[in-house]
Amino acid sequence: MTQVTIIGTGNMANAIGGLLADGGTDVAYISQADTGTAALEGEIVVLAVPYPAVDSILAAYGDQLDGKIVVDITNPLNFETFDSLTVPAGSSAAAEIQSKLPKARVLKAFNTTFAGTLVSKRIGDTATTVLIAGDDATAKKSLAAAVEAGGVSAIDAGSLSRAHELEAFGFLQLTLAAAEKITWTGGFAVIN
Amino acid sequence: MTQVTIIGTGNMANAIGGLLADGGTDVAYISQADTGTAALEGEIVVLAVPYPAVDSILAAYGDQLDGKIVVDITNPLNFETFDSLTVPAGSSAAAEIQSKLPKARVLKAFNTTFAGTLVSKRIGDTATTVLIAGDDATAKKSLAAAVEAGGVSAIDAGSLSRAHELEAFGFLQLTLAAAEKITWTGGFAVIN
Numbered sequence: 001m002t003q004v005t006i007i008g009t010g011n012m013a014n015a016i017g018g019l020l021a022d023g024g025t026d027v028a029y030i031s032q033a034d035t036g037t038a039a040l041e042g043e044i045v046v047l048a049v050p051y052p053a054v055d056s057i058l059a060a061y062g063d064q065l066d067g068k069i070v071v072d073i074t075n076p077l078n079f080e081t082f083d084s085l086t087v088p089a090g091s092s093a094a095a096e097i098q099s100k101l102p103k104a105r106v107l108k109a110f111n112t113t114f115a116g117t118l119v120s121k122r123i124g125d126t127a128t129t130v131l132i133a134g135d136d137a138t139a140k141k142s143l144a145a146a147v148e149a150g151g152v153s154a155i156d157a158g159s160l161s162r163a164h165e166l167e168a169f170g171f172l173q174l175t176l177a178a179a180e181k182i183t184w185t186g187g188f189a190v191i192n
Numbered sequence: 193m194t195q196v197t198i199i200g201t202g203n204m205a206n207a208i209g210g211l212l213a214d215g216g217t218d219v220a221y222i223s224q225a226d227t228g229t230a231a232l233e234g235e236i237v238v239l240a241v242p243y244p245a246v247d248s249i250l251a252a253y254g255d256q257l258d259g260k261i262v263v264d265i266t267n268p269l270n271f272e273t274f275d276s277l278t279v280p281a282g283s284s285a286a287a288e289i290q291s292k293l294p295k296a297r298v299l300k301a302f303n304t305t306f307a308g309t310l311v312s313k314r315i316g317d318t319a320t321t322v323l324i325a326g327d328d329a330t331a332k333k334s335l336a337a338a339v340e341a342g343g344v345s346a347i348d349a350g351s352l353s354r355a356h357e358l359e360a361f362g363f364l365q366l367t368l369a370a371a372e373k374i375t376w377t378g379g380f381a382v383i384n
Contacts (some may be wrong), residue, residue, distance in 0.1 A: 083353065090281030124383035125317055131364075155373050157364065161275065168360030172323075172349065181347050183384050191316035191378040 001026050002146050003042025007035060007057055012073060013048035015115035023149025036060030044069045044143060046110075051076035051086065051093050058100055066103035069139040072163075073110040075170040082175055085167060094133070094163035107134035107143055108163035111170040114177070116185040121151050129153040129190035131169075133162040155190065193218050194338050195234025199227060199249055204265060205240035207310035208302055215341025228252030236261040236335060238302075243268035243278065243285050250292055258295035261331040264355075265302040267362040274367055277359060286325070286355035299326035299335055300355035303362040306369070308377040313343045321345040321382035323361075325354040347382065 002025045006017050009031050017027045030038040032049060035057050045065065047054055051074040058065070076086045076093040087093050094108040109132040110118070117128045130147045132154055134140050144154035157166060169188065176182045194217045198209050201223050209219045222230040224241060227249050237257065239246055243266040250257070268278045268285040279285050286300040301324040302310070309320045322339045324346055326332050336346035349358060361380065368374045 083351075124381075126381070126383070155368065157373075158367055158371075159275075162364065162367070165360040165364040168357040169364060172354065172357040172361060175350055175354070176347065179350075181349075182382060186383040188380045189316075189318070189383045190374060191318070191381045192375050 002044070002142070004028070004044040004046060004146065005030060005040045005042055006046045006048050008032065008048030010048065011115040012110065013046075015118035016046055016048060016073070016110055019118050019121070019150035019152065020146050022151055023146055025146050025149070040064055040068065044071065044146070046071040046073065047097075048073055050074065054093070054097060058097070063103070065101050068104050069107060069136070069142060070097065070101060070104040071107045071109050071143065072097050075111050075167060075174055077171060077174060082178060085171060087167070090164060092163035092167050094160055094167075098160060105134065105136040105139040106160060107132055107136075107139055108160065108166050109133075109143060112166055112173065112188065114173075114184050114187055117187060118152070120185065123186055123189040126189040126191060127153050129155055131155050131157040131166055131190075133157045133160055133166055135160045153190065194236070194334070196220070196236040196238060196338065197222060197232045197234055198238045198240050200224065200240030202240065203307040204302065205238075207307035208238055208240060208265070211310050211313070211342035211344065212338050214343055215338055217338050217341070232256055232260065236263060236338070238263040238265065239289075240265055242266065246285070246289060250289070255295070257293050260296050261328070261334060262289065262293060262296040262298045263301050263335060264289050264298060267303050267359060267366055269363060269366060274370060277363060279359070282356060284355035284359050286352055286359075290352060297326065297328040297331040298352060299324055299328075299331055300352065300358050301325075301335060304358055304365065304380065306365075306376050306379055309379060310344070312377065315378055315381040318381040318383060319345050321347055323347050323349040323358055323382075325349045325352055325358055327352045345382065
């Protein structure tokens, strides 16, 4: 059975954990307060926290993350202006995390799906699709299999450098929802 | 009646022109060969050409574009590598065009919709949505009205700085279609 540790206990943590549990994955949660003391179970660790909280998690676990599949779900927005990202132009939160964890297999995923669409597993009449970017093909397949077992679609969106585009996509989608041009139960669906 | 000049005669030019004509817009086409000699009719000019062809059009029309609504539809990909854009990191083709045409009202639009979805007006069971970014609210409303009259949806996606995110969105969608992970008649639909 796939084992996943989710760090974080917010809406996205619960939505991702619920989805993976529906697919038979064994899901353990670690609250931000327990970060560093609670053990990391399984091969996959999901950082389901806001981007500014990531660094303290990386510091707390250090080389315990070596070899793990580390899933970055963040949209590193400047939430004061809602007009820019806080990562360097052309880069991504995922690339920054990978540079800090050179021995981990970092994936970008879940940042393009609102929590509500992971819970309902639908965007309108369409199955929700999780877009996954990363440089390790095996890691992407493992996460995609766990996601699909939960009842939504998954697409390999390319190398970790595509995290830049996924974060732009997530940023755009958040600004449209915040401006009430789309709903938090909707957004961008992938249609074949 | 709204009058639009479309520069370009390719798939996207014809798809956009057909959509606007369906909505009662008077559409004139200028081939790249006639650029500079054919007159620009109406308030809206759509640059329906690949990004590398834009500069020669701007040079040919010069101050005839002052005051016009200039619609940039490009996805400025490096088509050799399919792995990056050719505009500076953090910028966009639309921002580059606006800097070269300070007196025009530049909009980014149509770069997130494949030609097929403008012709069918559907992505799967959902109406196609044209995302429009720009700094001139009146210009965005004019284009949105013409697009909606043609039978698809339009959303104001924010200021021209959001063109960066629209181009990332378009880039991602193109890479997924080229990799046969989505179809050219599908893609990202906007669901409410």
